[in-house]
Amino acid sequence: MKQKRHEKILTIIKEKPITTQEELVSELNKVGFKVTQATVSRDIKELKLVKVQSDSAYHYAASIPRAARGYIIPKYSAIIRETIVNMDNVNNLVVVHCHSGMANAAAEAIDVSEMPSVVGTIAGDNTFLVVLRTEEDSITFMEELRNIVNS
Structure with missing residues (x-):
């Protein structure tokens, strides 16, 4: 379940700018992942997501993979x-x-x-x-x- 959620998070942040953890919780809930902000916070840390600036806002993005x-x-x-x-x-x-x-x-x-x-x-x-x-x-x-x- 966690692996699938992580994959979905990466897909979501690639498809649209997500600026807050709450937005990410909402998007995950829409596609059937019942998560809390605390879970998303841990996922962000585990996935090593970073906030990058585009236009006038910061949004989540995947960091450069170590490999x-x-x-x-x-x-x-x-x-x-x-x-x-x-x-x-x-x-x-x-x-x-x-x-x-x-x-x-x-x-x-x-x-x-x-x-x-x-x-x-x-x-x-x-x-x-x-x-x-x-x-x-x-x-x-x-x-x-x-x-x-x-x-």
Whole structure:
């Protein structure tokens, strides 16, 4: 039932601008889903819906799916570009050396990008470790970092 409701929510917000949770409750009730505002609130959180502006109003929209993002979020590229000194990989691990005190910021830039190939990061003062799913992922990841650093 929950999966079907989630699918319907995504369909509804794609078809018409929904500006409030109450509107979404009303639309769901019209199509046979008896829900409360609290249920819709949880659904919005689980679906990671965001409010976007169009014309003069904000409405709900689906965020970019995690699996669709395979890159560092552009606003964090400057952190990567300014902090990384060098890097190396071993199997599915990438060791990244940064200017002193900057490893946490650079690792956070990678973490918030939610790249599917990145399992996680561990940061010290001037070095951080990126754990990737495969060795191929580590090579691709390093290429992306190099492109950002050299841009």
